[in-house]
Structures are given as structure tokens and as C-alpha cells.
Amino acid sequence: MKALIAGNWKMNLNLNEAIELVEKLKNSCSNARDDILICPSFVYLQKVGELIKDSNILLGAQNMYFEKKGAFTGEVSAQMLVDMGVKYVICGHSERRNIFNENDEIVYKKVFSALQNDLIPILCVGENLTERENNVYLEKVRNQIEYIFKKINFENNSESAGRIVIAYEPIWAIGTGKNALPKDAFLMHKTIRATLQEIVGSVFANSIRIIYGGSVNPENIDDLMNVSQIDGVLVGGASLSFESFNRIINYKVTQC
Numbered sequence: 599m600k601a602l603i604a605g606n607w608k609m610n611l612n613l614n615e616a617i618e619l620v621e622k623l624k625n626s627c628s629n630a631r632d633d634i635l636i637c638p639s640f641v642y643l644q645k646v647g648e649l650i651k652d653s654n655i656l657l658g659a660q661n662m663y664f665e666k667k668g669a670f671t672g673e674v675s676a677q678m679l680v681d682m683g684v685k686y687v688i689c690g691h692s693e694r695r696n697i698f699n700e701n702d703e704i705v706y707k708k709v710f711s712a713l714q715n716d717l718i719p720i721l722c723v724g725e726n727l728t729e730r731e732n733n734v735y736l737e738k739v740r741n742q743i744e745y746i747f748k749k750i751n752f753e754n755n756s757e758s759a760g761r762i763v764i765a766y767e768p769i770w771a772i773g774t775g776k777n778a779l780p781k782d783a784f785l786m787h788k789t790i791r792a793t794l795q796e797i798v799g800s801v802f803a804n805s806i807r808i809i810y811g812g813s814v815n816p817e818n819i820d821d822l823m824n825v826s827q828i829d830g831v832l833v834g835g836a837s838l839s840f841e842s843f844n845r846i847i848n849y850k851v852t853q854c
């Protein structure tokens with residue numbers, strides 16, 4: 599399957615910085631072997647969308663609201679994102695869960711609404727440091743996956759389930775410079791895949807991309823991308839500069 603290399607800009611870059619970065623990426627990505635995605639803030643989606651229109655860079659949003667329309671001040675619907683040319687949307691990022699109190703039910707509603715609007719949700723899951731230290735990290739992530747996928751399956755929608763991307767982002771690795779070791783990421787990704795196989799069956803489970811996020815940088819990208827269960831990366835800080843994101847996009851493959 600084609601890997602997904604995604605940049606989550608979070609609340610970073612001003613308009614000029616965003617334009618400069620996109621212009622450079624456009625040139626360097628013309629022969630990219632993978633799907634390359636950038637997720638600017640809502641307010642720059644239109645401008646960035648125009649800039650990448652004739653390129654093979656894809657546009658993603660960092661969040662959305664699950665309702666179709668109405669009195670939800672400050673929120674953005676799936677259809678509004680589609681209107682801006684958005685193809686992917688990050689759902690349930692740990693910063694949304696922790697800072698903005700999004701729980702599994704809210705995340706499920708966002709994933710479901712995204713699928714209904716032909717957006718590809720990037721569902722973020724991951725454990726915090728205490729959960730890792732207490733050795734309950736596999737269970738934590740399994741529960742997060744099960745909550746969402748059992749409901750989608752319940753609605754007889756396993757075909758849509760196959761389009762979802764899962765981003766395993768251990769919270770202790772986000773913005774800390776500490777990344778999961780390739781063997782730990784392998785174990786988690788394998789566990790996620792097995793959980794998916796139980797819920798949606800092998801065909802759909804095997805078509806779901808499971809990507810890794812958490813302090814991905816030019817130094818660790820080659821090791822991470824050579825782990826067999828890692829189908830791409832979700833990059834925060836290192837996606838903000840052309841040099842580092844470009845090196846990540848051009849990771850070196852050593853595995854046959």
C-alpha cells in the first residue's frame with residue numbers, strides 16, 4: 599500500500615511562512631512516491647488549497663465538527679472542508695482530547711461524519727506516559743480503536759472503515775523529542791491491525807493505513823519507515839521547515 603506522509607502544522611506558521619513552505623514543497627514533491635499531505639490551520643486552507651491545486655500534495659484539516667450546520671459558533675463542518683478541497687481530516691488528536699476534552703464518543707461522531715462526506719479521517723490514538731509505565735498501553739489503544747470501529751461496523755459500514763487512516767501517536771512522544779522505538783511501534787501497530795481484523799475482517803483491516811506520529815524527524819524517519827507495520831507518519835514540529843519535511847518525505851528504504 600502507498601504510504602502516507604502527513605504534516606500537521608498545528609497552530610503554527612503565519613500566512614507568508616505557509617506560502618513559502620508550500621511553494622518549496624510543491625517543487626520537491628512532483629515525483630513523490632507516497633501520498634503527501636499537509637494540514638494547515640482552518641484559516642489558511644483556501645489559500646494553501648489554491649497553491650497546491652496542480653500539484654500532487656493533498657490537503658488536510660486538523661479538526662472538524664460532526665454536525666451538518668447550525669448554531670455552533672466557531673466550528674467547521676465536514677461539508678465546509680470539502681468545499682475547500684480538503685481530502686483528509688485529523689480526528690481525535692491527543693491535543694483535542696486533552697485540551698478540548700474530546701472523548702471517544704465525540705471522536706466517533708467526527709469520524710462517522712467525515713466518512714459520510716467522503717473525507718478520509720485520520721483517527722489518532724495513543725497512550726500517555728502513566729499508561730505506558732503501568733503497562734496498560736496496548737489495552738488503552740485497543741479500547742480507543744474498538745469504541746470507534748465497533749460502532750461503525752454496527753452501522754454496516756465496514757467498507758467505509760477501510761478508508762480510515764489510524765495514527766498511533768504515543769502522547770509521551772509528542773513534541774518531546776522522544777520517539778517510540780521501532781520495535782515498540784511495531785508491536786503497537788501489529789496490535790492495532792489485529793484488533794481491526796477482529797472487528798472489520800481481514801480485507802478491510804489490511805487496507806487501513808496505520809501511521810506513526812510523535813517526534814518524527816530526519817534522524818529517525820529511516821528507521822521508522824523500515825518497520826513493516828508502519829504505513830506512514832504524522833509529523834508535527836519537523837513538518838514546519840522545508841528542509842526537515844523534505845528529508846522525511848525522501849526517507850531511505852532499506853527493507854526489501
Ligand code: 13P
Pocket residue numbers: 606691767771772773774775811812813814832833834835836
Ligand atoms: P511532533 O512531531 O511535534 O512530536 O508532533 C506529533 C503530532 O502530534 C502530529 O500530529
